[in-house]
Amino acid sequence: xxxxxxxxxxxxxxxxxxxxxxxxxxxxxxxxxxxxxxxxxxxxxxxxxxxxxxxxxxxxxxxxxxxxxxxxxxxxxxxxxxxxxxxxxxxxxxxxxxxxxxxxxxxxxxxxxxxxxxxxxxx
Numbered sequence: 871x872x873x874x875x876x877x878x879x880x881x882x883x884x885x886x887x888x889x890x891x892x893x894x895x896x897x898x899x900x901x902x903x904x905x906x907x908x909x910x911x912x913x914x915x916x917x918x919x920x921x922x923x924x925x926x927x928x929x930x931x932x933x934x935x936x937x938x939x940x941x942x943x944x945x946x947x948x949x950x951x952x953x954x955x956x957x958x959x960x961x962x963x964x965x966x967x968x969x970x971x972x973x974x975x976x977x978x979x980x981x982x983x984x985x986x987x988x989x990x991x992x993x
Contacts, residue, residue: 871976874970889967896985897963900992904965908955914993916953917960921986930979935971960989964970 922977923942943953949982958965959981961973974982 875972875976892962892967892973896981896988897961899963900959900989901964904955904959908959908965909927909993910952913956914990916948917956917986917990917993920953920957921990922984924974924979924986927979928984930975932969932971934976935974939971956989957986960985 871888872890872893878888879889880886920939920942923938923955924935927938936951939953940956942948943950958967958970958973961970963968963976967973977985
């Protein structure tokens with residue numbers, strides 16, 4: 871599944887690890903330029919709320935994640951960028967990669983929460 875999500879971005883077989891390493895290892899750091907763009911004063915609070923929402927999701931599938939997270943964002947009139955950019959950074963370490971909900975599904979609920987907690991501790 872990981873290869874299916876990144877194969878269109880790869881030119882050479884050697885590209886696969888660079889494009890997919892975050893499926894297998896937790897990001898060690900957050901790309902500096904991306905961090906400045908994604909992390910704002912309210913990011914820590916938003917990520918804390920998001921972590922709580924994710925921990926309550928019983929059916930950890932792409933469709934459920936999309937519905938619950940997007941519903942929370944729109945229901946609270948939050949800009950998608952204020953949530954999705956820091957979430958992507960927490961999951962990948964940068965602002966690139968496949969769909970965030972696919973990444974969350976692939977790494978699982980516990981790892982997703984662990985990565986969000988790591989970004990909260992960093993802020």
